[in-house]
Amino acid sequence: MAEETVEAELVDIASKEAPRSLAIRIASFYPLGKSPDQDPSKMIRAVWLSTIVFTIPFLAALPLLNPEPEQEVENWYADWVTQSWSQEVGQTISSGSRVEAMVTVDQGGLIGANYTVEMQGGSTIGLDCDPQWLVEMRAPDPVNYSDGTNNTAWSAENWEGSDSVSIDTPVPEIEASTSDELQETIFNLRSDTQVWMYGKGEWLLSVTNQGSEGTFGNCGGQQVTFFINLTVTNWREPRFADGDFNFTTSTVGGGTPVGTFVALGGSVPLLLIAAAVTIGLRKSDTVSPKERADGDENVVED
Known part of the structure; x- marks a missing residue:
């Protein structure tokens, strides 16, 4: 036990x-x-x-x-459209006189300019009078002309036809989470003088009658009629009040x-x-x- x-x-x-x-x-x-x-x-x-x-x-x-x-966010963007500033003038001028077309652009986003000069003939004072004229084009900033020059001014004697100057300012890629942020970003583009505001100012196209040459008749007193057109195109600044703002929604997180x-x-x-x-x-x-x-x-x- x-x-x-x-x-x-x-x-x-x-x-x-x-x-x-x-x-x-x-x-x-x-x-x-x-x-x-x-x-x-x-x-x-x-x-x-x-x-x-x-x-x-x-x-x-x-x-x-x-x-x-996970949350839903708004992605705001602007609809960019082009607008044109133009002046068209037809005028008969005597020797030493000039006809002008001027366009003043006070906004940025310039795309380019088109200009046209047409000599529509002179008065029949002389039988063989040959009009002589000078075409001048001026831009606020240096631009590339069709003859390969890059300058604020271009000129040619007895030129007529149509030509263009290209700046091609790109459309800004702006991303914003609110309409106020988008509006502020677009407004701040005005301080970008190197790209967005390039070409802002006065554009001038002029034709000067330099007289007429001929053997018979009073060619010096001949008047010549010119038709000129200057058109400058740029991106119009979008505005919320104009319905240019839109947004999409997406899910993040x-x-x-x-x-x-x-x-x-x-x-x-x-x-x-x-x-x-x-x-x-x-x-x-x-x-x-x-x-x-x-x-x-x-x-x-x-």
Whole structure:
């Protein structure tokens, strides 16, 4: 009978010591706040201090890896259309006189200019009078003319026909989230003198009658009729009040919450392990001195 009693006591002691021993062994792996002795309360503190530090990288993944919240945004844009500034003049002038066509552009976004000169004939004072004239074209800034020159002025004698000057200011690519932001961005283009406002100012086309040459008759007194046209084209500045503003809507943000998965997958197991170890250590800390002494006596009897 004595042997059976001793065996029962030994089994009971082993069942109490096993969880305590496992909890202590696991707790000994936690590096922060580690104590040289195996005091359960100090080991619990080390377990949770280490667990908190270990979970910080996983929790940091929440803002780093999670996408922005899904939301609907407005994308505002302007409708750009062209407009033309033109003057057309037909006039009969005598020698030394001049006919002019002037266009003043007070906006930017110039695309180019077209000019036309047509000599429609002179009065029949002489039989073989040949009119002579000078055509001049002036621009606010240097431009490329058809003869390959780049200057603010161009001239040619006895020229007639049509020609053009190309500036080709590009349409601005503007992205805005509100109509006010779009309007302000368009307004600020006026300060871009290098590109947007290039060519702003007075454009002038003129024809000067330099007299007529001939053998018979009074060619010096011959009058000549000219028809000239000057047209300058630019991008018209859009305005909200004119219905030139439009917008589209789009959805931004959203997607797979990778940060949440990483945070939960990394921190939850650490917290569960720390909780289980804590329970084991607390149980070991509640073993009374009498139970320990009884356990020692049973071992001695064996």
